[in-house]
Amino acid sequence: QVQLVESGGGLVQAGGSLRLSCAASGRTFSSYIMGWFRQAPGKEREFVAAIRWSGGSTYYADSVKGRFTISRDNAKNTVYLQMNSLKPEDTAVYYCAAVFGTVVRVRVREYDYWGQGTQVTVSS
Numbered sequence: 001q002v003q004l005v006e007s008g009g010g011l012v013q014a015g016g017s018l019r020l021s022c023a024a025s026g027r028t029f030s031s032y033i034m035g036w037f038r039q040a041p042g043k044e045r046e047f048v049a050a051i052r053w054s055g056g057s058t059y060y061a062d063s064v065k066g067r068f069t070i071s072r073d074n075a076k077n078t079v080y081l082q083m084n085s086l087k088p089e090d091t092a093v094y095y096c097a098a099v100f101g102t103v104v105r106v107r108v109r110e111y112d113y114w115g116q117g118t119q120v121t122v123s124s
Helices: none
Strands: 003-007 010-013 018-025 032-039 046-052 058-060 068-073 078-083 092-100 118-123
Touching (some): 018 092, 032 068, 032 078, 046 068, 046 078
Parallel strands (some): 010 118
Antiparallel strands (some): 018 078, 032 046, 032 092, 046 058, 092 118
16 A cells, blocks of 8 residues: 655745655555646646656646656665745645556646645745
8 A cells, every 4th residue: 555654744934945754665666657736725736747757757837847846766765855045826635646657747646645634835
């Protein structure tokens, strides 16, 4: 059974940084796409970033490109989201997700496994 557990959220001032972690278990993830999504109050869940576990190719939403970096640690079976230059509009619950395959996915409905989410709040 796939389990994804996020951590690292918190309260930070605008311009600050946070690093989110997603500990993955229950599978060999070498043939998976791992994604980060976020959902702000009253809004739909949206794509943030994704990484192909094998090879490490990455893809970002335009709103975070140049500020966020997704990466993975094979030995720890963990995916990270380094968030720099945070803005108040980045405030949301951030979710880790996984789907089997090699094609990067950006739609919520394309992912099969989800974590419970971690809150990120950016104050102005």
